Amino acid sequence: MFKNILKEFPILDRKINGKKIIYLDSACSALKLKYSAQAQMDYLLEYGSCAGKRSTHYLSELAEEKFHYAREKIAYFINSLSEEIIFVSGTTEGINLAANSLLLNKSDEIVISGLEHNSVFLPFYRLSKEKGIKLKIIPLKNYQPDFSSFKKILNKNTKLLCITAASNIFGGDVKYEKFLNEAQRMNIPVLMDCAQYAPSHKIDINKMGDIIAFSGHKMGAPFGTGVLYIKKDLMFKMNSSKLGGGTIKSANFSGKNIKVELLKNYMSFEAGIQNYAGIWSLFKTMEFLNQIGMENIRKHISNLAIYAFEKLSSIKEIQILGSDFDKGSLISFKPLLKNFSVQDFSIYLSDDLPDYIIAIRCGKLCADLPSLYSGIDNVIRISFFIYNSEKDIDVFVDSLKKYLKIIKK
Numbered sequence: 357m358f359k360n361i362l363k364e365f366p367i368l369d370r371k372i373n374g375k376k377i378i379y380l381d382s383a384c385s386a387l388k389l390k391y392s393a394q395a396q397m398d399y400l401l402e403y404g405s406c407a408g409k410r411s412t413h414y415l416s417e418l419a420e421e422k423f424h425y426a427r428e429k430i431a432y433f434i435n436s437l438s439e440e441i442i443f444v445s446g447t448t449e450g451i452n453l454a455a456n457s458l459l460l461n462k463s464d465e466i467v468i469s470g471l472e473h474n475s476v477f478l479p480f481y482r483l484s485k486e487k488g489i490k491l492k493i494i495p496l497k498n499y500q501p502d503f504s505s506f507k508k509i510l511n512k513n514t515k516l517l518c519i520t521a522a523s524n525i526f527g528g529d530v531k532y533e534k535f536l537n538e539a540q541r542m543n544i545p546v547l548m549d550c551a552q553y554a555p556s557h558k559i560d561i562n563k564m565g566d567i568i569a570f571s572g573h574k575m576g577a578p579f580g581t582g583v584l585y586i587k588k589d590l591m592f593k594m595n596s597s598k599l600g601g602g603t604i605k606s607a608n609f610s611g612k613n614i615k616v617e618l619l620k621n622y623m624s625f626e627a628g629i630q631n632y633a634g635i636w637s638l639f640k641t642m643e644f645l646n647q648i649g650m651e652n653i654r655k656h657i658s659n660l661a662i663y664a665f666e667k668l669s670s671i672k673e674i675q676i677l678g679s680d681f682d683k684g685s686l687i688s689f690k691p692l693l694k695n696f697s698v699q700d701f702s703i704y705l706s707d708d709l710p711d712y713i714i715a716i717r718c719g720k721l722c723a724d725l726p727s728l729y730s731g732i733d734n735v736i737r738i739s740f741f742i743y744n745s746e747k748d749i750d751v752f753v754d755s756l757k758k759y760l761k762i763i764k765k
């Protein structure tokens with residue numbers, strides 16, 4: 357456990373109705389760092405003005421300076437250029453924006469892995485319905501996208517591959533590297549959903565796709581913050597689907613008609629006033645995590661994942677889903693008893709234990725595609741972040757065993 361870390365998460369440091377909270381739902385949303393909340397509040401109170409070079413007064417110039425600095429630092433953390441960073445409200449907005457900004461034709465094909473979250477699946481599903489683009493899905497084999505099927509569905513019309521860096525439903529590693537290499541070999545751009553990857557892995561865009569997206573709220577930053585990275589060369593070939601203030605280069609009359617020229621850089625994707633305070637806090641959060649060290653965070657979470665896997669493996673009434681758990685940040689499993697309701701179990705953990713309130717996630721987990729392709733739709737997921745310890749897992753496993761005894765009676 358990191359020194360003094362619980363002080364950063366006041367809710368974990370106190371009792372509610374006499375019970376301690378054990379938070380094992382960070383894959384949904386991590387608890388927020390006090391440091392980040394404070395950074396957001398300080399920003400709001402000290403610089404509550406707009407940035408983006410709209411106004412030229414003192415406060416606006418300060419706001420622009422901070423906005424620019426946050427972009428440069430976040431770019432530095434992920435090894436990109438600052439003009440490749442687009443601020444968004446989260447992974448969902450980032451992927452929708454990217455999907456709808458690609459210039460696609462009817463004959464084009466998009467390949468997505470069967471592991472994708474609804475925030476990847478649905479924007480491309482709709483594009484396929486509305487624009488007649490072909491959507492091809494890579495089927496799953498042992499909770500992984502099947503590489504040989506992938507190779508068969510690629511062709512000269514493939515315009516994008518989407519593959520998640522870490523699944524939100526199956527624990528462990530997504531072996532994305534060979535997919536990435538194959539797509540790059542064929543000059544096919546790759547979009548990687550990094551929502552589950554970013555909180556506990558060092559992102560280096562030189563080893564990832566051409567487009568990546570992640571959310572601040574899963575790493576302890578405020579809600580409504582996130583990053584969409586688009587490689588510069590690709591960004592120039594896209595047209596932002598979101599337009600408004602800050603996205604225009606010029607507007608003129610051409611005879612009787614109006615002719616508008618739009619910006620062609622990251623600014624064209626950030627229409628309107630931005631969440632400056634949230635972005636500042638996202639930068640401070642990433643700085644905080646980098647100061648702990650992403651490798652140290654990874655090690656801590658890997659140890660917890662292995663520990664949880666070992667403890668859960670001895671329970672014969674469940675089936676653990678996934679493999680290579682030390683590479684991921686969550687473990688999910690499916691109950692094998694017919695009368696085991698995952699929802700009732702979640703309520704039991706939250707309401708019925710004498711000393712603890714345990715927060716977990718259960719159900720389909722916004723992952724309809726993996727659910728369709730694996731036939732698994734009712735899972736229990738526990739997920740880890742910097743505040744978790746082995747004791748959290750001990751209490752969870754003991755409670756699961758008690759629940760199994762109750763329903764077997």
Ligand SMILES: Cc1ncc(COP(=O)(O)O)c(C=O)c1O
Pocket residue numbers: 383384445446447448449473475520522523524549551552571573
């Ligand atoms: C793998 C994955 N992708 C995308 C998302 C969507 O993230 P957000 O709701 O922060 O936009 C989630 C959220 O749980 C996720 O787990």
